[in-house]
Amino acid sequence: MAVQSRRGPEAKWFRRFGPAHESRALRLFCFHYAGGSAASFRDWQSLLPPYVEVVGVQLPGRENRFAEQPFRDMRPLAEAIADAMAAELDPPYACFGFSMGARVALAVSHLLRERGLPQPSHMFFASSCAPSRGVPVRGWNESDEKLIAYLRELGGTAAEIFDSQEFLDMYLPTVRADLTVVGTCPPRSGLPLAVPLRAFAGLDDTEAPPERMRDWYRETSAAFSLTTVPGGHFFDPAGTTEMISQIASDLECTVRNHL
Helix, strand or coil: CCCECCCCCCHHHEEECCCCCCCCCEEEEEECCCCCCHHHHCCHHHHCCCCEEEEEECCCCCHHHCCCCCCCCHHHHHHHHHHHHHHHCCCCEEEEEECHHHHHHHHHHHHHHHCCCCCCCCEEEECCCCHHHCCCCCCCCCCHHHHHHHHHHHCCCCHHHHCCHHHHHHHHHHHHHHHHHHHCCCCCCCCCECCCEEEEEECCCCCCCHHHHHHHHHHECCCEEEEEECCCCCCCHHHHHHHHHHHHHHHHHHHHHHC
C-alpha cells in the first residue's frame, strides 16, 4: 500500500499508510519501539475502523530518515515531535506507544499540555514498564555484545540484522540512541494527565510483565485499564489481534462521544 505524505517541515515525522480521507473522525499517532520504525504500523490502517487515520511517528536515524542523527535525550526529542504534531491535532486524536514509544508518547503529551494544546482523547501503551517503578533500562550503556544479547532476548529484531556485521554497524547506533533516550529520562514531575489510559502487557514478557505495567495508573487521573494478551514483549499474532481489537473498541467510544 502506498505511503501518503504531506508537505511541510513536519512531514518527515509522520507516515500515513492509507489514502487521504477527509471524513476520518479520529487520528491515532503511533510511536514505535527502540530500533523500530513507523513501518511497524503499516498494516494497522486496514485493521482499524475506516474512521481512524493511522499516523506512524518516524524518529530520525532509520528508513527515510536514516541520514539524520537519532536523538539521545528525551526532552529535545519530545519538543521536536510536539512541534510537528501541533498542526495535526484536529480532528480528535489518540496516542499509541509500544515499549520505548510509550515513554515518548507520554513525554510528548505532557509537553502539549504545557503548551495549552489539545490533549489526546485516549492513550494506549504496550510492553513498557510503568515509569514510576524506576526499572533500569538495559543495553544503552553496555557493550555491543551485551546489547546484541539483550536484543536477541527481547525478540522483534530481524534475524538478518544479527547475521550481517554491516547491518549491525548501521543498526546498533540507532537502537543504542533510542534506549539512551529512555534510560536517561528523568522521573516525571507535575500532575498526571487527565486522559484515559489502557496498558497492554504480554503474559510471557519478562521485560515488561503485567506486574511492572500496573503502575501506569499513576500517569493518569482518568480511567485506567490493564489488558493482558498472549505472547512475550512483542506479543504473538493472537495477542496483537486482541490488542488492536480492544483499541478499536475504545476508539469507537471516543468517536461517539465527539459526535
